[in-house]
Amino acid sequence: MSRDRKSECLEDMRRRILTRNIVPGADLDEAALCAEYSLSRTPMREIFQRLNGEGLIQIEQNRGAKVSSMDLATMRVFFQTAPMIYCNIARLAAENRTTAQLADLRAIQQEFRAATDAGDAEVASFRNHRFHEQIGLMAHNPYLIVALRRMLIDHTRLSQIFYRPSGDDEAARVQASVAQHDQMIEAIESHDAEAAISLTMDHWNLTRDRLERYVMPDPLPTETHAPEFQGA
Amino acid sequence: MSRDRKSECLEDMRRRILTRNIVPGADLDEAALCAEYSLSRTPMREIFQRLNGEGLIQIEQNRGAKVSSMDLATMRVFFQTAPMIYCNIARLAAENRTTAQLADLRAIQQEFRAATDAGDAEVASFRNHRFHEQIGLMAHNPYLIVALRRMLIDHTRLSQIFYRPSGDDEAARVQASVAQHDQMIEAIESHDAEAAISLTMDHWNLTRDRLERYVMPDPLPTETHAPEFQGA
DNA sequence: ACGATACAATATGTATACAGAAAGTATCCG
DNA sequence: CGGATACTTTCTGTATACATATTGTATCGT
Numbered sequence: 136m137s138r139d140r141k142s143e144c145l146e147d148m149r150r151r152i153l154t155r156n157i158v159p160g161a162d163l164d165e166a167a168l169c170a171e172y173s174l175s176r177t178p179m180r181e182i183f184q185r186l187n188g189e190g191l192i193q194i195e196q197n198r199g200a201k202v203s204s205m206d207l208a209t210m211r212v213f214f215q216t217a218p219m220i221y222c223n224i225a226r227l228a229a230e231n232r233t234t235a236q237l238a239d240l241r242a243i244q245q246e247f248r249a250a251t252d253a254g255d256a257e258v259a260s261f262r263n264h265r266f267h268e269q270i271g272l273m274a275h276n277p278y279l280i281v282a283l284r285r286m287l288i289d290h291t292r293l294s295q296i297f298y299r300p301s302g303d304d305e306a307a308r309v310q311a312s313v314a315q316h317d318q319m320i321e322a323i324e325s326h327d328a329e330a331a332i333s334l335t336m337d338h339w340n341l342t343r344d345r346l347e348r349y350v351m352p353d354p355l356p357t358e359t360h361a362p363e364f365q366g367a
Numbered sequence: 368m369s370r371d372r373k374s375e376c377l378e379d380m381r382r383r384i385l386t387r388n389i390v391p392g393a394d395l396d397e398a399a400l401c402a403e404y405s406l407s408r409t410p411m412r413e414i415f416q417r418l419n420g421e422g423l424i425q426i427e428q429n430r431g432a433k434v435s436s437m438d439l440a441t442m443r444v445f446f447q448t449a450p451m452i453y454c455n456i457a458r459l460a461a462e463n464r465t466t467a468q469l470a471d472l473r474a475i476q477q478e479f480r481a482a483t484d485a486g487d488a489e490v491a492s493f494r495n496h497r498f499h500e501q502i503g504l505m506a507h508n509p510y511l512i513v514a515l516r517r518m519l520i521d522h523t524r525l526s527q528i529f530y531r532p533s534g535d536d537e538a539a540r541v542q543a544s545v546a547q548h549d550q551m552i553e554a555i556e557s558h559d560a561e562a563a564i565s566l567t568m569d570h571w572n573l574t575r576d577r578l579e580r581y582v583m584p585d586p587l588p589t590e591t592h593a594p595e596f597q598g599a
Numbered sequence: 600a601c602g603a604t605a606c607a608a609t610a611t612g613t614a615t616a617c618a619g620a621a622a623g624t625a626t627c628c629g
Numbered sequence: 630c631g632g633a634t635a636c637t638t639t640c641t642g643t644a645t646a647c648a649t650a651t652t653g654t655a656t657c658g659t
Contacts, residue, residue, distance in 0.1 A: 175614045188420015282514040
């Protein structure tokens with residue numbers, strides 16, 4: 136049925152944007168996507184409106200849609216805002232979670248762990264996204280969850296690199312991250328808001344180092360046979 | 368031109384929902400609205416998607432759209448979350464505002480004051496909304512502004528009653544509220560984040576008392592000739 | 600008379616044709 | 630040869646007809 140085609144397309148577009156299968160800033164070709172998902176323009180344009188509302192894409196008047204970019208100014212604000220949102224969400228999740236939601240969280244964590252074990256960076260980062268979104272749902276706060284969702288868009292797109300560890304040290308960090316998820320589940324289960332917040336800060340600090348290193352990597356050696364390039 | 372019809376409709380729908388011209392929970396009649404704004408169904412449905420993305424309405428599969436309701440559970444969360452969002456927005460606005468934005472804020476405040484002086488509750492609450500949304504823009508934080516916007520939807524719909532003072536005391540509170548806006552402008556202009564936060568808390572406490580009284584008014588007298596109704 | 604089912608009416612979702620705007624290209628003039 | 634303008638092409642926006650789903654109603658059977 137066509138209903139499935141549409142919602143499948145919507146979900147798939149979300150996944151593709153979050154995993155950078157469609158890169159930040161890319162133009163969306165309406166006609167091509169219609170053909171790809173066997174939809175006519177009307178439902179596809181509706182999907183665009185949805186994605187726009189979720190902050191995944193931007194629609195410009197008479198000029199099509201493009202995937203939200205990740206510019207430097209936004210990254211700065213991202214690192215500034217993340218701890219506050221994440222910690223408050225963690226507190227509320229510990230306080231307000233239902234048992235059904237906790238079971239869902241465990242299931243997501245299991246899938247997340249499998250993806251990290253398999254070394255599939257794309258799937259791992261997407262399941263990490265779902266893990267944190269689920270905690271957001273557990274907070275039962277319609278105001279904060281929209282902020283969390285915006286954060287997770289950029290977080291997930293950045294963290295692609297995190298789950299592609301290039302050495303033993305980085306692999307250990309991924310394992311630590313998975314273990315922290317387990318601890319967060321326990322804290323939320325026992326309604327321990329303080330522990331949930333503390334673990335969330337640890338979790339954030341761990342990933343932050345890695346993300347910052349991605350944004351600002353070690354400089355290339357200045358003394359090579361490549362043309363020299365001095366300072367800014 | 369049709370472009371104007373569409374964006375005018377979108378803006379007007381926003382205004383009507385925020386001022387409770389269309390009440391919370393009301394069904395939206397697609398055909399009737401199409402006729403009213405001289406639009407065909409396609410752009411009207413696009414407007415619905417936009418409003419849905421902004422949290423003003425909810426769209427249900429094969430079952431039309433309705434204005435977001437304001438249930439008790441949400442109100443509780445509203446009062447819990449508002450101070451955090453408002454204060455953080457105030458801090459960031461003081462830190463990051465541009466002079467152009469400050470000029471806009473002053474213009475909005477002038478219009479707001481005119482509406483309160485004229486005693487027009489509907490226009491006053493809508494312009495109060497624009498005032499606080501403008502401060503949100505000045506924060507330059509794409510994550511927090513979506514949370515702020517969600518808060519302001521409920522805040523504005525609740526505050527209708529605030530700007531319809533039923534006595535000298537309540538009128539004085541409205542005047543105090545207008546004066547606080549002026550002070551907030553000064554704090555933001557001088558990049559004084561601490562003052563902006565402090566004023567925002569005062570402003571919130573003032574309106575909170577009034578809003579809570581609206582949500583939970585003084586009980587009706589129990590001794591009347593109306594049929595008695597004991598306890599819960 | 601009550602409930603269930605079939606049918607009709609209405610409302611929602613989709614496809615497509617047409618209209619209008621933006622962008623690219625070619626030609627003309629200086 | 631360079632720049633501006635007109636034309637063509639392509640993409641975006643809108644209207645409308647059609648398809649599908651839901652809801653209300655009437656009839657039939659028990």
